[in-house]
Amino acid sequence: MATRDGVIAWLGDDASGRAAFPDASHVDLGGAFVAPAFVDAHVHATSAGVQLAGLDLSGCASVTDCLTALMDWVKAHPDMPVWGHGWDESRWPERRPPTRDELDAVAPGTPVYLSRVDVHSALVTTALVERAPQARRREGWSATQPLSRAAHHAVRGAAQEMISASQRAEAQLAFLRDAAAHGVACVHECAGPDISGREDLGALLALAEADDLPQVVGYWGELGGRLGPAHGLGGDLFVDGALGSRTAAVGLPYADQPDSCGALYLDRAAIAGHVTTCTQAGVQAGFHVIGDAGVAEVVAGFALAERAVGANALAAARHRLEHLEMVTAEQAAQLAEWGVVASVQPLFDAEWGGREGMYAQRLGPDRGSSLNPFATLEAAGMVLAFGSDTPVTAHDPWRAVQAAVHHKTPGQGVSPAAAFAAHTQGGWHAAGMTGGTLAVGAPATYAVWETGDLVDGLPRLDPGAELPTCLRTVHNGHTLHQRALE
Template sequence: MAVADGIIVWIGQDSVGRALHPDAEVVELNGAFVAPAFVDAHVHATSAGLLLTGLDLTKTASLGELLTKIAEADGPLVWGHGWDETRWPENRPPTRAEIDAAAGDKIVYLSRIDVHSALVSSSLITDETREADGWSQDGPLARAAHHHVRGAAQAAITPEQRLAAQRAFLSYAASKGIASVHECAGPDISGVDDLAGLLTLTDGPEVVAYWGAHENIGLPIRGLAGDHFVDGAIGSRTAALTEPYTDLPETSGALYLEPQQIADHLVRCTEAGLQAGFHVIGDAAMAAVVEGFERAEKVVGTPALASARHRLEHVEMVSAEQAAKLAGWGVVASVQPLFDAEWGGPSGMYAQRLGAERGVGLNPFSRLAAAGVLLAFGSDTPVTAIDPWAAVRAAVHHRTDGFGISPRAAFTAHTRGGWRAAGVDDGVTGTLQPGAPATYAVWETGDLVVAGSDARVQRWSTDPRSGVPGLPDLSGPLPNCLRTVLNGRTIYQRE
């Protein structure tokens, strides 16, 4: 492959390439595998960076272990993320009294794995928090109460700590073969200053910015989309459902936007030439979104609505009829395959919250793909790990039979699909062909098992876009990134 001025100018037989470009700098890969670089279509850079530099609770195995980590953490602010009480033997989070006892005089903010609720020390709580929706006297805080304490915790982070977290995240993403990330910022997530600082960092993956609110903020954003919340999350029981939660029948979640508000936002963005979008998880939330699109369609017309390429984040509960409608409106589904890997299946968190029948019906990637909805894969980090090959594997080996997609479709959704989701639809970006940007990753080869009845060991040498027999089994060992290149510029190289 020959690259000039950040563009792929030739691909073919090695000896021919050397003859055509005799003065080129030659990089020998010694059999390493080259593929289009990944795009992570949904990230939260600062929170993900704080997970790398702060208190990682994603592997915490019990309530007692969490309290020990609080006690041992350095202060004055203990920022942690990733606890999941559904995996603990106690099957409950700690009380505020238990947190205060472990914390001493430290300020504690610990977001749940889905980032839609948090455990906090009493030092973060104000009278305004106590009066807000989602307040709990002794348990995790959700909804507006969570937003209050999250904002207070963020205010305790110094600009230097924030910048270090953002740099750590971008560096780590590049080391995973990711050349572009879609930052899903918003007033209840990170703030304008946080996004503005992130956009100054240009030596790593390209940052495509979204702002999840109705109003523009004067920054170079791609759209008023991303985590513009229609509802919450299944794990925190704030995703809006048409039927109550099985394990807490007194609630059906929370609907934050009504259909007319959704329609008004779609109309304004369509007319302004901006990409609109929403966070939508529960089936009641999806019904509200579909109704909002139907109302907006009557105002701006189908061609204008479809050409805007509005996007929805997560899309975990969607019917075949709704998927067909979304496809007709040109909607992008920004989805996270590792959600199913983490919480799907007949005994996972989804089944605990929704019951066995509903719990296995989430994240139907094949349904969306069959309807013609454009898929773009992401991690929602720090909710799930930044691991694009694992995400491709999770999309192929879905925990619910019939919901997975082919390796080729999954790989495309995590590469070209991410560029298209951000409005780059020139037909070449996200591929390896002459005329395409030289944005790619180099992967260490290894012995992998070939899928099929005649299973055998071979070297990783097949283009994962091809879909032909011989594609290595994604349930085997996954490749390690050696180098990541964005527009001809190396942004990561393994030492």
């Protein structure tokens, strides 16, 4: 492969390439595997970067583990606020998170924010609540348990204020470097007023202008919001919450909380208004939606928008839905007709799918094992764009491709080629761009991998197989990551 000015200029055998480009510099990859670089279609850069250097609770196996990790962190970082992430009580024998009293006992007087793995609820200390007293008057408040909904947004805002500009820059840079080291050349940042703030998004977009960092496509999730530097008004514009925090809007009550059907933040009229306004303005819209009641409201909202702008205009706008976990074949077919992209996360199924995972705990085995139906979405004609939702799951693209192929629900896996395309071409398509191919005239955006045998042109993806190691990541001819070739 020969590249010139960030574009692929030639593909062919070595001898003819050397003859055609006698003055070119040569890089011998030693038999390594070259493929289009990955796109992560859903990230939260600052939160993920903070986790890289902050308190990581994803390995905790019990309430005691969580409290011990917090206590040790506070001892090692005295007089500093704590930002942590990743606890998941559904995996713990107690099936409960720590109480606020327990947190206060191991971190007395310390502002502590510990987001659940799905980032839709958080454990906090009294010292942090005192920085956001309005949380006590908002929906989702609890004096003892994790905070969710509007109360969570209030304390999250206070926690974000604890992060200095320099800490934020360090976190964002650490995240982008880590993404490049995993063969990712582009990420879609899903920002919003309840997630990170405009200043955070602006700083990230400015940072990513450097040639040696992955490209960032920014989305701003605010109903009727100002576009500003964002690419679209979507991403995490919440129609509902998350299943782990029992805030996803479901049609039947949660199996492990029969008095709740979650939370519906937007109705069909609001959804239709946003989609209509964005379509008419030529702006890409999108929503975060997970539960079946939320998906039904979204489909109804798009149907109302179609009456206002027409199906062709909707399809041309290439709107997108994030997560889309509880969706029927009929709904997928309707969404496909409107050109809606499914921005989905295969590692959700790997982490919480099946008849014994967290989804089954929340919804029961039958409902809980029917989520993230990738094959159904693909068969309906929806374009799939794979992402991680990091820090919810790791941005580990090959593991995500593997998870999509070996779905925990029989019949819902996709082929290796389709999964790889969803994590490359699908990500560019979701942003209204083209990319994800190695062809003459295409951008020189690729990754080089150390891997074993190839099967049908891709690394082995069998469960337990050793996945490829990234040796080099290149975006538009600029090297983002490089390690020594062995």
